[in-house]
Amino acid sequence: MIERYIEQVSTYASDIDGLITLIGVIVGFWFVLVEVVFFGLIVAFREKKGVKAQYITGEEKHQKRWIGIPHELVLLCDIVIIIAAVRVWVNVKQTQPPAQETVRIIAQQWAWSFVHPGPDGKLDTADDIKTVDELHVKVNTVYHFKLEARDVLHSFSVPVFRLKQDAIPGRVITGWFKAKRTGVHDIQCVEICGIGHGLMPARILIQTPEEYGTWQAAQAATASK
Amino acid sequence: MAQPAEEHGHSHEGHDHAHGDDHAHGDHGAGHGGHHEEGFVKKYLWSCDHKMIAKQYMFTGMFMGIIGGFFSYAFRMQMAYPGHNVPGFGVVSPNEYNALITNHGTIMIFWLAMPVLIAAFGNFLIPLMLGCDDMVFPRINRLSYQIFLLSALVLIASWFVPGGGFGGAWTAYPPLSAKAQYNLTPLGSTLWVIAVALEFVAFLLGGINFVTTAMNSRAPGMKMFDIPMVVWMIVIASILFMGSVGPLVAGAVMLVFDQTVGTGFFDPVRGGDPILWQHLFWFFGHPEVYVVLLPAVGIVAEIITVFSRKKLFAYRTVLYTAFGTGILSFFVWAHHQFIAGIDPRMANVFTATTVLISIPIAEMMFVYVATLYGGSIRLTTPMLWALAFIAEFMIGGVTGIFLGASGSDIYFHDTYFVLAHFHYTFVPIAVIAVFAGFTYWFPKMFGKMMNETLGKIHFWGTILPFNGVFIPLFITGMGGDHRRIYNYQNFPELATQELANLRQFATVSLLILLAFQFVFFINLIISLLNGKAAGNNPWRANTLEWTTVSPPPHGNFAQLPTCYRGPYEYSVPGREEDFWPQDQAT
Numbered sequence: 001m002i003e004r005y006i007e008q009v010s011t012y013a014s015d016i017d018g019l020i021t022l023i024g025v026i027v028g029f030w031f032v033l034v035e036v037v038f039f040g041l042i043v044a045f046r047e048k049k050g051v052k053a054q055y056i057t058g059e060e061k062h063q064k065r066w067i068g069i070p071h072e073l074v075l076l077c078d079i080v081i082i083i084a085a086v087r088v089w090v091n092v093k094q095t096q097p098p099a100q101e102t103v104r105i106i107a108q109q110w111a112w113s114f115v116h117p118g119p120d121g122k123l124d125t126a127d128d129i130k131t132v133d134e135l136h137v138k139v140n141t142v143y144h145f146k147l148e149a150r151d152v153l154h155s156f157s158v159p160v161f162r163l164k165q166d167a168i169p170g171r172v173i174t175g176w177f178k179a180k181r182t183g184v185h186d187i188q189c190v191e192i193c194g195i196g197h198g199l200m201p202a203r204i205l206i207q208t209p210e211e212y213g214t215w216q217a218a219q220a221a222t223a224s225k
Numbered sequence: 226m227a228q229p230a231e232e233h234g235h236s237h238e239g240h241d242h243a244h245g246d247d248h249a250h251g252d253h254g255a256g257h258g259g260h261h262e263e264g265f266v267k268k269y270l271w272s273c274d275h276k277m278i279a280k281q282y283m284f285t286g287m288f289m290g291i292i293g294g295f296f297s298y299a300f301r302m303q304m305a306y307p308g309h310n311v312p313g314f315g316v317v318s319p320n321e322y323n324a325l326i327t328n329h330g331t332i333m334i335f336w337l338a339m340p341v342l343i344a345a346f347g348n349f350l351i352p353l354m355l356g357c358d359d360m361v362f363p364r365i366n367r368l369s370y371q372i373f374l375l376s377a378l379v380l381i382a383s384w385f386v387p388g389g390g391f392g393g394a395w396t397a398y399p400p401l402s403a404k405a406q407y408n409l410t411p412l413g414s415t416l417w418v419i420a421v422a423l424e425f426v427a428f429l430l431g432g433i434n435f436v437t438t439a440m441n442s443r444a445p446g447m448k449m450f451d452i453p454m455v456v457w458m459i460v461i462a463s464i465l466f467m468g469s470v471g472p473l474v475a476g477a478v479m480l481v482f483d484q485t486v487g488t489g490f491f492d493p494v495r496g497g498d499p500i501l502w503q504h505l506f507w508f509f510g511h512p513e514v515y516v517v518l519l520p521a522v523g524i525v526a527e528i529i530t531v532f533s534r535k536k537l538f539a540y541r542t543v544l545y546t547a548f549g550t551g552i553l554s555f556f557v558w559a560h561h562q563f564i565a566g567i568d569p570r571m572a573n574v575f576t577a578t579t580v581l582i583s584i585p586i587a588e589m590m591f592v593y594v595a596t597l598y599g600g601s602i603r604l605t606t607p608m609l610w611a612l613a614f615i616a617e618f619m620i621g622g623v624t625g626i627f628l629g630a631s632g633s634d635i636y637f638h639d640t641y642f643v644l645a646h647f648h649y650t651f652v653p654i655a656v657i658a659v660f661a662g663f664t665y666w667f668p669k670m671f672g673k674m675m676n677e678t679l680g681k682i683h684f685w686g687t688i689l690p691f692n693g694v695f696i697p698l699f700i701t702g703m704g705g706d707h708r709r710i711y712n713y714q715n716f717p718e719l720a721t722q723e724l725a726n727l728r729q730f731a732t733v734s735l736l737i738l739l740a741f742q743f744v745f746f747i748n749l750i751i752s753l754l755n756g757k758a759a760g761n762n763p764w765r766a767n768t769l770e771w772t773t774v775s776p777p778p779h780g781n782f783a784q785l786p787t788c789y790r791g792p793y794e795y796s797v798p799g800r801e802e803d804f805w806p807q808d809q810a811t
Contacts, residue, residue, distance in 0.1 A: 001703065002636065002703055005700070005703045005704040005705070006703075006704055006705050006718070015632070016632060016633060016635060016636050017636075019630065019632045019633050020627060020633045020636070020637075023626055023627050023630060023633060024627075026626075027623035027624075027626050027627075028623075030587070030623065031619060031620070031623045034590065034591070034594060034619060035616060035619065037594055038594050038597070038612075038615065038616065039616075041594065041597040041598055041600075042597060042602055042604075042612065045533065045597060045598065045599060045600045045601065045602050046601075046602050046604075047601045047602060047603050048601070051601060052534075052601065052796050052803060053533060053534040053535050053599060053600045053601040053795060053796035053803065054535070054598075054599030054600075054796065055536060055795075055796050055797055055798050056535070056536060056538065056598070056599055057536055057538075057539075058536070058537070058538030058539035058540075058542070058592070058595060058596075059539060059540075059541065063538075063539070064539060064542070066591075066595055067538075067539065067542065067588055067591040067592055067595060070587070070591055071584065071587070071588050071591070074583060074584055074587045074588075075581075075584055078580045078581055078583060078584065081580055081626060081630055082576055082577050082580050082581075082630070084630070084632070085576050085580070085630035085631050085632040085633065086573050086576060086631070086632070087632070088631075088632030088633075088635075089563075089569070089572055089573065089576070089631040089632045089635075090573075092632065092635060093564075093569045093572070093631075093635065094569040094570060094572075094573075109407065151400065151407055152398075152399075152400045152401040152407050153398055153400070153401065153499060155564070155639065157639075157707065159636075159705035159718065160718075162635060162636045163635070164564050164635055164636070164638055164639070165564055165566075166564055166565045166566050168493070168499060168500065168565075168566045169400060169493050169494075169499065170493025170494065170498075170499075171493070171566060173566055185718065186705075186716050186717060186718040186719070188705075188707050188716065190638070190639040190640075190707040190708070191398070191639065192323070192393060192394045192398075192401065192708075192709045193401060194323075194392075194393075194401060194407055194408060194409070195319045195320040195323060195392065195409060196319070197319075197323070197709055197710065197711075198319060198709075198710040198711045198712050198713075198715065199319075199715060201715040201716050
């Protein structure tokens with residue numbers, strides 16, 4: 001359902017969209033069924049002259065069946081949904097494939113700072129490349145991000161990745177993503193963070209290794225000047 | 226003339242129970258403005274009569290609801306036409322926008338849903354439906370409303386202090402809510418917390434009354450399973466409220482200390498933890514959803530049985546599902562925090578509990594649908610509202626599954642999909658069920674019938690645009706619109722014409738919805754002045770409130786009734802009448 005409205009650019013975007021579609025089909029079935037029965041009963045049992053309503057307690061076994069059986073089917077559907085949800089969750093949030101690259105993401109009122117490793121491939125060294133509101137990543141590469149907040153809560157969200165993670169002052173939260181296509185997309189802050197909450201857009205630039213290398217070299221050259 | 230509580234001998238308070246006096250010494254310390262003028266103040270502002278307190282809560286709640294509605298008008302206009310002058314408000318600045326959404330949410334839950342559904346209907350219905358003369362603790366009841374009124378005044382005051390009203394969202398997550406340097410509303414944020422805490426005190430006092438009255442003051446012969454469903458629901462809701470609010474009151478005190486005296490309960494730099502607040506808030510906040518839902522489904526149960534002339538299908542099952550929902554609701558809170566930085570393994574537990582809560586709620590809906598089977602359905606205005614509750618709440622129910630399932634919540638969290646989902650639960654609760662209950666019990670409250678034609682115009686003029694507001698917002702949420710953003714122009718993927726059209730459609734629908742509310746107020750005034758006399762029992766209903774005159778006098782019943790059977794004995798075979806009031810021996 002979701003891919004109609006927004007592209008899938010990370011490797012796990014299709015898993016999340018698949019889960020949403022699965023839930024949509026299951027709850028959609030129940031929703032339509034119950035509404036059809038509901039409106040059907042209203043039409044069928046409108047007041048008619050001379051016809052008295054029936055006296056049904058709903059306490060007898062053959063009557064309770066009418067809610068008992070749907071009740072058990074709902075339980076069955078719930079179990080399917082729980083299993084599917086946990087599988088996606090474990091894959092996206094609870095486990096992380098080994099990192100090929102690592103970036104640091106720092107949120108503050110009201111800007112995103114990104115720290116990319118320099119040519120030495122390591123973070124927290126002298127050649128780190130720091131940018132504001134612009135994150136550069138290589139396509140088809142597993143990234144770990146280390147997410148921090150300076151002041152209040154923020155939340156790092158890349159809709160095309162289906163990725164979202166709150167940033168909390170005092171903690172470093174690690175997550176991962178792997179982009180599967182090049183392009184330029186929105187980064188949002190999705191946790192209210194004060195009057196500039198709507199002014200915290202950033203962009204993620206997903207580049208081929210060659211483009212990324214060129215950018216990295218140019219940045220390193222500027223820094224050393 | 227300061228009048229100590231012990232000397233309250235005037236008029237109706239002759240009905241005070243002895244233990245009412247024991248517990249009422251908290252209410253004479255303040256505010257002896259001018260109640261010696263006799264008459265008006267005593268009758269309308271200083272009353273211990275549960276019916277008057279119910280009306281006080283009802284109209285205060287509706288007044289606050291009008292403010293909350295106006296706020297939604299202002300910020301929805303900004304959403305649809307960013308940067309334009311909003312007629313009647315002016316240009317919405319970012320900090321005004323944040324204050325508007327924060328206070329809209331706060332008002333609609335704490336100052337509309339709670340006072341109207343629990344306090345107003347609870348106060349009005351519990352003694353009347355149980356067949357007693359008043360609440361067990363009438364003066365605690367009065368104190369409850371007075372504190373509630375004070376809380377409303379504190380909230381209103383918070384919008385006019387230097388810096389303006391609090392704008393950190395109704396969830397008030399620290400550190401944003403805890404430090405003025407971050408939220409820029411030093412006074413507004415503190416007053417906001419104090420108002421909410423006072424409101425909790427008011428409802429704790431009310432809840433004590435509801436539970437005690439329901440357990441002790443039932444008419445002779447009224448057994449547990451003879452209690453009307455709406456009374457049960459309000460009692461269960463009060464218990465849920467009392468069980469869940471403690472941690473949040475503690476949290477509110479810590480937050481006020483963080484704001485004003487510089488403690489660091491939620492400040493990571495000094496060993497505090499911002500996530501602690503989220504746990505305290507949602508440990509209350511999720512049961513709170515059911516605190517307002519249960520009275521609403523109780524109201525609906527009364528109405529659909531009367532207007533389909535049917536016994537409620539499986540009374541005990543409904544009751545057990547309510548208990549089940551209530552208990553389970555204490556174990557789901559962290560689904561608000563899947564991506565908040567809690568241990569990811571915890572998400573699996575809370576996904577399971579959250580998705581499983583669909584079982585009692587679905588069962589409750591099945592029961593209501595089953596009740597219609599074999600009925601003789603009359604589509605009066607209250608019945609239309611009650612049926613609309615079922616039809617619309619179902620949308621809110623099924624869309625909740627997407628958010629309770631951790632995997633899909635990663636995408637939907639903090640988008641307009643969430644917003645549309647909970648408006649499909651809260652609007653049926655706080656608007657649709659309130660109108661259902663109000664139009665149904667209006668004849669009892671005021672002794673007059675409401676105008677049916679105007680009632681139906683108001684119904685359709687509310688229900689159709691309501692869907693027009695929130696269906697488009699499900700779609701903008703799927704498209705990535707995130708919440709609490711006053712202007713999407715900075716987000717290229719969201720600044721598309723397609724999404725802008727949907728936002729405008731929602732806003733125009735809201736304008737139509739709000740315009741139709743004038744029909745309700747016109748109907749209210751016309752009916753109060755000119756409505757047909759209602760008589761004791763215009764709907765031919767069974768429950769005890771319909772056996773006394775409309776409106777009921779002080780003390781409610783000329784002679785206290787005896788109860789002989791359950792509340793839903795409609796269309797019993799072998800009887801000529803299709804209803805069988807609870808107080809009739811044969």
